[in-house]
Amino acid sequence: QKEVEQDPGPLSVPEGAIVSLNCTYSNSAFQYFMWYRQYSRKGPELLMYTYSSGNKEDGRFTAQVDKSSKYISLFIRDSQPSDSATYLCAMNRGSTLGRLYFGRGTQLTVWP
Amino acid sequence: GAGVSQSPSNKVTEKGKDVELRCDPISGHTALYWYRQSLGQGLEFLIYFQGNSAPDKSGLPSDRFSAERTGGSVSTLTIQRTQQEDSAVYLCASSPSLQETQYFGPGTRLLVL
Numbered sequence: 647q648k649e650v651e652q653d654p655g656p657l658s659v660p661e662g663a664i665v666s667l668n669c670t671y672s673n674s675a676f677q678y679f680m681w682y683r684q685y686s687r688k689g690p691e692l693l694m695y696t697y698s699s700g701n702k703e704d705g706r707f708t709a710q711v712d713k714s715s716k717y718i719s720l721f722i723r724d725s726q727p728s729d730s731a732t733y734l735c736a737m738n739r740g741s742t743l744g745r746l747y748f749g750r751g752t753q754l755t756v757w758p
Numbered sequence: 759g760a761g762v763s764q765s766p767s768n769k770v771t772e773k774g775k776d777v778e779l780r781c782d783p784i785s786g787h788t789a790l791y792w793y794r795q796s797l798g799q800g801l802e803f804l805i806y807f808q809g810n811s812a813p814d815k816s817g818l819p820s821d822r823f824s825a826e827r828t829g830g831s832v833s834t835l836t837i838q839r840t841q842q843e844d845s846a847v848y849l850c851a852s853s854p855s856l857q858e859t860q861y862f863g864p865g866t867r868l869l870v871l
Contacts, residue, residue, distance in 0.1 A: 654798065682862075689762070689849055689862030690801070734800060744789055744853065745814065746860065748800035 649673050652735055652749025661758050665722040669735035669749045672716065676747070677740035679711050681720045684732045684751065693733075694720065697740070725756045760784070762863035764850050770869045771840055779835045779866045783852030790833050791853075791860060792825060796846040804848075807833065808855075840870045 652669045659665055667681075678697055682690035694709040696702045696718075702709045708721040718737075722729055735749040763782045771777050783790050788809045793801040803817035807827040818824070822840075827833040837844055847867050851860040 648800075650800070652800070687864075689851075689864045691862065692859050695859065736801075744806055744808065744855075744860075745791065745803045745817070746793075746801070747803070748793075750798065750800040 650747050650749045654750050656753040658755045663725050665725050667720040667733050667752050669718050675739045676737040678738050679718050680736040682734040727756050727758050730755045762852050762861055764863040764866050768867045772871055774839055776838045779848050781833045781850030787852035787854055789853045791851040792835050793849045794846045842870050845870045
């Protein structure tokens with residue numbers, strides 16, 4: 647079993663929809679949680695970064711972390727065709743160990 | 759400023775050949791990471807370097823894989839005697855330190871025939 651599980655989708659929604667992306671994890675030592683966006687044939691780019699449990703909002707994006715359930719989410723409001731990409735969750739233990747543990751990524755398509 | 763750059767962008771090689779992949783991190787970043795992304799899979803950690811410390815090689819899948827970082831800047835990932843299962847996108851990332859945001863390059867797409 648992978649330490650980070652993510653439904654690969656694909657997920658297809660109409661423009662303007664609210665999108666919910668989720669990951670679960672098994673290692674309770676994870677403290678830092680990230681969402682990366684990856685466009686086709688590009689490297690991942692950091693979208694959201696949260697520490698421990700709670701919510702963080704940035705424009706149309708909201709990241710939620712529930713450490714008690716080992717569950718993280720990314721919500722995209724008013725989705726746009728430009729949001730079409732693969733979304734990867736990532737996390738690490740936040741010590742001196744800098745390696746990230748990634749989910750498989752969810753492929754999202756927002757159609758006009 | 760310039761981001762992380764990787765070369766070549768694409769590499770096609772024959773089974774059994776050696777390949778070298780290059781990564782130029784963002785200037786001043788002390789931490790450098792290599793990941794591998796296979797079709798339909800998430801990023802798999804390979805190795806990271808932090809300053810002058812010994813690298814963490816715990817993610818290298820076999821002894822055919824090695825990496826070095828010269829002068830605390832450019833890094834080269836070498837795969838010896840390539841196998842078809844080595845076909846993947848190899849991504850490099852750098853960060854100002856181990857505990858800060860990792861910035862990724864565009865990757866090298868390796869195809870082993």
